[in-house]
Amino acid sequence: MQETAVKTARGRERMKGLLACAIDTFIENGYSRTSIEKIIQRSGGSRSTVYQCYGSKEGLFIAALQMMADDVYAAYMADYRHGRTLREEFLSFGRIYLAGMLSTRAIGASRLIFAETVQLPEIGDWFWREGIDKSYSCFAKVLENHIDAPLEELRDVAARFIEMLKGPLYLRALCQSNFHAAASDIEREVLLSTDIVCAWIQTHFASRLRA
Numbered sequence: 756m757q758e759t760a761v762k763t764a765r766g767r768e769r770m771k772g773l774l775a776c777a778i779d780t781f782i783e784n785g786y787s788r789t790s791i792e793k794i795i796q797r798s799g800g801s802r803s804t805v806y807q808c809y810g811s812k813e814g815l816f817i818a819a820l821q822m823m824a825d826d827v828y829a830a831y832m833a834d835y836r837h838g839r840t841l842r843e844e845f846l847s848f849g850r851i852y853l854a855g856m857l858s859t860r861a862i863g864a865s866r867l868i869f870a871e872t873v874q875l876p877e878i879g880d881w882f883w884r885e886g887i888d889k890s891y892s893c894f895a896k897v898l899e900n901h902i903d904a905p906l907e908e909l910r911d912v913a914a915r916f917i918e919m920l921k922g923p924l925y926l927r928a929l930c931q932s933n934f935h936a937a938a939s940d941i942e943r944e945v946l947l948s949t950d951i952v953c954a955w956i957q958t959h960f961a962s963r964l965r966a
Contacts, residue, residue: 769934770808771822778819779817782863785818788872791887813840819882829853841901841964842953849920849945850892856921857936861929869929874915890917902956912956920948 776798781789791805791812802811831851839847855861872879895906895911902909924936924944956964 769800773805773890774815774819774822775798776800777815778823778860778864781816781819782860784868786867786875787807791815807904813878814874820868820882821885823855823861823864824889826883827852830855832853841898841908841940841956842949845949846945849949850914850941852890853920853941853945856925857928857941859935862925867953901963901965902960904960907914912952916948916952919951920944922948 773794777794780794780797784793789812791802794800794815795802795805805815834847834851836847843930856865859862868878868882872882889912891910892906895910898909898913899906902912922944924940927934928936938963
């Protein structure tokens with residue numbers, strides 16, 4: 756995104772509103788049936804601002820997805836506390852990440868990305884690089900505070916935890932449009948995934964756990 760129309764707090768809020776309207780419109784209508792004009796009608800923005808900031812419909816779509824990913828990581832950083840135990844770190848990240856992935860908007864965006872990737876492989880590439888792969892790498896950096904191991908090894912741990920965490924609830928939400936996970940469902944999955952990965956870490960990294 757170019758640094759135009761977003762320098763002030765008010766401008767940033769307008770852009771967030773535009774991006775929220777954009778992703779909701781894409782989800783409701785599908786990518787091919789959504790036009791920039793349709794988004795502008797809904798958001799009240801201007802055509803010149805959209806093209807100046809995002810360049811194209813694809814650019815707007817990716818920017819809207821990026822905002823959603825950024826919101827999840829911002830929530831985790833806001834919750835971050837120095838001195839947590841490794842288990843507490845898994846629980847904190849797990850609750851925020853899984854709740855974010857199971858939101859109505861995130862599930863709708865996931866369905867849309869999977870549906871459009873064959874025709875628009877660049878969107879699938881972006882989702883892998885900036886969504887999935889980046890989540891592995893970012894959480895691996897957090898694990899460095901607790902485990903004395905190469906980042907690549909910790910990235911594998913982070914990846915296994917994240918995919919186990921999503922597991923049944925995420926797949927069910929993708930497949931069943933009337934399914935909405937309860938807070939108790941999310942908590943159960945987070946606790947189970949945390950127990951499994953912490954037990955595995957105690958076996959494989961016992962001598963490398965930081966005090």
